[in-house]
Amino acid sequence: PSGNCLEWTHRFFEKLTQGQPENFRVPIWGFAPHYYCGSAGTALDFSDAQWYQLLKQAAYMDTLIQEQWEAMAEYDPQHRVKLVVDEWGCWHPSGTEINPYHLFEQMSTLRDALAAALTLDIFNNHCDKVAMANVAQLVNCIHSLFLADGEHFVRTPNYYVFDMYKDHQGAKCLKTKLEADDISYTIDGEKRTIPGLWGSASLQENKLTLTLVNLQLKDPLETKINIVGATVKQIVQTVLTHQDSHAHNTFETPDVLIPKSKKLDLTGEKFTIELEPASVSKFTLTL
Template identity: 45%
Template structure:
């Protein structure tokens, strides 16, 4: 494995350290960051920092839900450690129950007494990869122990808003109306409100965010855009509101399928125009995989979560960085029909996706280890959302626990936070802040890919402001060079500057049950030079600066 000896061992375990030209470091040419504090771009929606939970593998069972009778510390059956950690990073919104699981889920199976709920075949039981994994362990069918009531309690315990994905593939539109009624009708007003009350929730859940189907181009019905537009009209033409400002989210394209978006919006905004102010979101999914060096020709479309080299590192980050182009292209396509941009983008599935083999338990379908590479991939994606705060209203990381790009990994009574958790903790300060236009100037990183020269940007990030406090987050993707950086804030008087960094001596570094703090944050020295800041950003790092202005 490649190693870069630029940090002391104590730094890797979280001890405070200062990067200020330590002996033996390789230094790049100077980099400059200009934060234009007089050029705000709009508020960064807290909902950009959402999470996604699906009934797949170990996400719900063995992850979120341990059961009320479990010896594992829990609150109403929900893992206590998970609740506490989620509150630390202020998770604003959680998407549930899928994903593709939602496309075959009947919400009525998950209400009422748990002992009387039906057991069903989970959507993912028919997936070939899932079957291959299950040859190593027991199959997991859906017991429906965790349903709407349990999810709502999970949201309340973590102080997050619920975002429900409705089944458009296999349930009629009336079932969506009834699910809204179950969740939102006033106490005692309807039969479904009485059913909700019998489960311990007399007051309504007040769910505002509703996804109308999921991946309707694939597992959600294999529709054409025109067919989905017709179904979308039918499912959303009348939904009981109960005084709430419902936010309806359409099932948009996979990656940057501009044709799907054009054809859907053309159908919706045709002569038979669709007038529904509750249609406020257009979902986009983008997963990143390392496809470098002939892997496709060998039949292996995805790289490994732990076994990768420097080329794989940069190629994975490059795939994640495509999110910016997707946002720009989709926004342009939508604006040709929705000229006032009433509908915003919702990136409700994103993150790296690797081949199987690093899951903690055979039942954790699509479970994977999370390294420093994933931390940088997640950070640069969050920075993209911040930079496009006027376009993106919601984003949910796929997924919260025991799956792709997870913030947490758990099995039975053992639990730890991954490097991604630390990224979300560092970036939480952006929530609700005013995005500021920020210019990054740094030499590109150069490397060889398949015998040809390739390059990737040298520094990037985002900035926001709340009152007199500016938060700047920076990703340095360079595996070999620390970057001495000058930061200007438009002539503002700087009173104080504090730094936090996430870095490790090994690009493969990750946390485990035995070493849960192998990768964690540490303090970073920041020098104030009049109206500027000076900081040395370590290689392969994520940095947060908190700057107090006078």
């Protein structure tokens, strides 16, 4: 379906099962909703309120997955069919393409990187439901990881998020409980809120990967982390952020927005760290 169209989902599975749950006319293993979170403002021109609005639109992926999963359960109680979110990402108005012949090409800023990160966290936390997920297009298009033209090539902020999150692949998802204040903002005269902290965690042998996204545009977030059932021996933190929320990489300045890593002098089961404003953080914990 396009977005979270539950009516389309019900019609599809009703036809597929002929009204009898699990009586599939043809075998399928995946069902693919497409969800682009659109834009708020433009790719490079947006207000503080539009910063939060786009991230709220991206976070709707969590609702989409849960509601689609519940609708599918009416026809597939054992959940043999999984979700395949094979198109997602920010889709901005035209105007920032590097070549007019590149269809739907757009610049990606720090805001797009946070949208990508919280979406990947959502996928991680619903890994029992989402069997596969694909960013829309890889190069020169919607929410791309790379931009290229002739001999020129640059990695977008989205690429660095994917690079940071790759340690989750092939690992075992861990249950995370996040508690943080909601962020309030006003757009088009309407007051809205969004959770200020997103994240996910996974374990592979003795390496625990924790990714956290602080949506607060201007304020750091002091975060207390409690690891249950294990002791941390070493922590390496990798952070993607910038003082300018509109920061992006170009052919001329390819390293404006790149992640930086440092070792933290913290061990044990409980510790406190500070998340920088408008940041994606990965913590690699050796247990």
